[in-house]
Amino acid sequence: MIIGTAGHIDHGKTSLVEALTGVNADRLPEEKARGITIDLGFAYAPTASGSVVGFVDVPGHEKFVHTMAAGAIGMDHGLLVVAADDGLMPQTREHLRILDLLGVPQLSVAITKIDLVDAQRVQAVTREVLDHVGLTRFGEVEAYPVSVRTQAGVAALQAALFALRLSQPSEAPSYFRLAIDRVFVVKGMGVAVTGAVIAGRIAVGDRVRLAHAGLEARVRSIHAQNQSAQQATVGERCGIVLSGVDVEQVTRGDWLVGPELDLQTVRVDCLLSVPHDAERVIKDGELVLLHHGCQQVSARLILLDRGQIGAGQEAWAQIVLDRPLALCWQDRLVLRDASARHTLAGAQVMDIAPPVRGRKKPERFDVLATLQQADPVTALLGLMDRARGPLDLTHWAAAMNRSAELLLRALEPRLALQLQDGAHQLILGMEAQSGLTERVRACLDAFHISDPDEPGLAFERLRRMAVPDLQASVFKVWLTAQISAGTFALTGSFVHAVGHKVELSGPERILWERALPKLLDGEFDPPWVRDVALMVSASEEEVRLLFKKQARTSALTQLVKDLFYPDATMSRMADMIRETVGEQGFVSVINFRDKLGIGRKRAIQILEAFDRVGLTRRLVSLGRTGRAVEKDHRILRNAALFRGAQQDVQP
Numbered sequence: 001m002i003i004g005t006a007g008h009i010d011h012g013k014t015s016l017v018e019a020l021t022g023v024n025a026d027r028l029p030e031e032k033a034r035g036i037t038i039d040l041g042f043a044y045a046p047t048a049s050g051s052v053v054g055f056v057d058v059p060g061h062e063k064f065v066h067t068m069a070a071g072a073i074g075m076d077h078g079l080l081v082v083a084a085d086d087g088l089m090p091q092t093r094e095h096l097r098i099l100d101l102l103g104v105p106q107l108s109v110a111i112t113k114i115d116l117v118d119a120q121r122v123q124a125v126t127r128e129v130l131d132h133v134g135l136t137r138f139g140e141v142e143a144y145p146v147s148v149r150t151q152a153g154v155a156a157l158q159a160a161l162f163a164l165r166l167s168q169p170s171e172a173p174s175y176f177r178l179a180i181d182r183v184f185v186v187k188g189m190g191v192a193v194t195g196a197v198i199a200g201r202i203a204v205g206d207r208v209r210l211a212h213a214g215l216e217a218r219v220r221s222i223h224a225q226n227q228s229a230q231q232a233t234v235g236e237r238c239g240i241v242l243s244g245v246d247v248e249q250v251t252r253g254d255w256l257v258g259p260e261l262d263l264q265t266v267r268v269d270c271l272l273s274v275p276h277d278a279e280r281v282i283k284d285g286e287l288v289l290l291h292h293g294c295q296q297v298s299a300r301l302i303l304l305d306r307g308q309i310g311a312g313q314e315a316w317a318q319i320v321l322d323r324p325l326a327l328c329w330q331d332r333l334v335l336r337d338a339s340a341r342h343t344l345a346g347a348q349v350m351d352i353a354p355p356v357r358g359r360k361k362p363e364r365f366d367v368l369a370t371l372q373q374a375d376p377v378t379a380l381l382g383l384m385d386r387a388r389g390p391l392d393l394t395h396w397a398a399a400m401n402r403s404a405e406l407l408l409r410a411l412e413p414r415l416a417l418q419l420q421d422g423a424h425q426l427i428l429g430m431e432a433q434s435g436l437t438e439r440v441r442a443c444l445d446a447f448h449i450s451d452p453d454e455p456g457l458a459f460e461r462l463r464r465m466a467v468p469d470l471q472a473s474v475f476k477v478w479l480t481a482q483i484s485a486g487t488f489a490l491t492g493s494f495v496h497a498v499g500h501k502v503e504l505s506g507p508e509r510i511l512w513e514r515a516l517p518k519l520l521d522g523e524f525d526p527p528w529v530r531d532v533a534l535m536v537s538a539s540e541e542e543v544r545l546l547f548k549k550q551a552r553t554s555a556l557t558q559l560v561k562d563l564f565y566p567d568a569t570m571s572r573m574a575d576m577i578r579e580t581v582g583e584q585g586f587v588s589v590i591n592f593r594d595k596l597g598i599g600r601k602r603a604i605q606i607l608e609a610f611d612r613v614g615l616t617r618r619l620v621s622l623g624r625t626g627r628a629v630e631k632d633h634r635i636l637r638n639a640a641l642f643r644g645a646q647q648d649v650q651p
Helices: 013-021 029-034 062-072 090-101 119-134 154-162 362-371 376-386 393-399 404-414 430-450 459-466 472-484 506-521 529-535 540-551 567-584 589-596 600-613
Strands: 002-006 041-046 052-057 077-083 106-112 142-145 177-179 182-186 190-199 201-203 207-210 215-224 227-229 231-233 237-243 255-257 265-273 287-292 295-303 314-325 332-337 343-351 415-421 424-429 489-491 494-496 556-560 563-566 616-622 629-636
Touching: 002 013, 002 090, 013 041, 013 052, 013 077, 013 106, 013 154, 077 090, 077 119, 090 119, 090 332, 090 343, 106 119, 106 154, 119 142, 142 154, 201 215, 215 231, 287 314, 343 362, 362 376, 376 393, 376 404, 376 424, 376 430, 393 404, 393 424, 404 415, 404 424, 415 430, 415 472, 424 430, 424 472, 430 459, 430 472, 430 494, 459 472, 506 529, 506 540, 506 563, 506 567, 529 540, 540 556, 540 563, 556 567, 556 600, 563 567, 563 600, 567 589, 567 600, 567 629, 589 600, 600 616, 600 629
Parallel strands: 002 052, 002 077, 077 106, 106 142
Antiparallel strands: 041 052, 177 190, 177 255, 182 190, 190 237, 201 231, 207 215, 207 255, 215 227, 215 237, 265 314, 265 343, 287 295, 287 332, 295 314, 332 343, 415 424, 489 494, 556 563, 616 629
């Protein structure tokens, strides 16, 4: 359990923490000399149940509000401290806003210095504070009048705070996250960082990442809640000694995370919330300071559903950051004005990879409302229902700090299809699968009606015509699966509707039956178009048009202008390439030329044709001077091409 103080300067926060724990949280010499808190202070106290309660003492001066916001990260309970002689003050309101906007779960109020005023004043201040707190998300809270000097009420407040229990959500983030608020060196050990664990757990020996720096380290030792420990978990403050990094590489404000979390972003869509007592409106396009843990970055605010937002209102907004941050779904942010004098609003992260185009469309607001759901499975089911294509489960699992395997297990009953795009796992709901299939089918049907002599559409052209908003690699993976399932067909590199076939006219069929044997008889050196035309007593143009038509169906492969190879010949040459690669590991122009008994120029043309269709890949390496070619050979890229029926050929 982590309890954090909040309140105006000189209202007795540090003295109250000392009275509750016996520890003076001011650790800096300047703090002790001036009697004010400048940086975050920490104190720990054991409870009767054997657990340890940690206190975070934050500075109350307006110059250090950013430090207070950093200390509020990871608080399980807020303790608002108000002096009875002063009452509500500017920083009291400011700190309360931050606790409210950062989503601190619970709040108690301590009315301090009651020995300096009469009972009537204590009652009036208590009523004023509780009325003000009641207008926030916290609603009705408990207030405790105390005096550190006389110890009046301290025991009652201590009993109430030490009896608090950390609520354990049924569904929680999976992987470790800690906002670093201190960095120092432990002699003989290594670099140490401290902060509150806000997600997951960490154990000695674990690998971790510095999110912003992008460096990996190992956990050498852990100090949790002021005690040596083998592990630390949510609800605990801890110090972690790292090995594998230097102190210059670790900065306050960075996040220490599990190796599974490697996403950073410079653009997020959020739900913006303005406090009920905000002094002014926020306008579209405004420059703000954004606080995330101990990080403070400049950002531009783009309001999506209105031109400005005022006190007590909520709005959808896109925030553009001036440098990348390691944010997660439903993280809480605080926005202050560019001069860092006023807390303007809070923001809850919804999407860490939002679109720029179409960000103000009504359907986009439906997506953001879906992401507002507290349960990740419910949110993902809503996204699946609204998606026009496959959903990247790998991305969303990392963005939500959840295990992809556990999410998949929960979503599986509602899935129509699961796909793999490299390292990314894609999922489709029933509605998305049906809609995507129908759009592609309608596009192919229309194309076959308008161009009946064309065999079909290449993958990328089909994507641009049917679903241009879908990523090319994702569409290719999806369409390949549909072809394998028999929903669509593939001839060569052309996708078409099942049953569609390019038909030759009567005269074309007669000409083809006469011309094909001439090409086959030429084996590895077939005749050119003009020669075939002479052999079959037809015009060059008739033969050329027929061969081009057949090349679109993959019955022929065109090497250069007016030179075509039949599929059977291409298959024989492909077998020779596979055999040579199997023996030597590669095929060169020279050994291919010798194997076919043809000229070097023709061998190069054939190999380049195989490069184009994807059977081979050319590899060229230069000598030490960088000028002379040392090696020039081919390896297999897709060995399945030109093997068996052309319907089995993959793009």
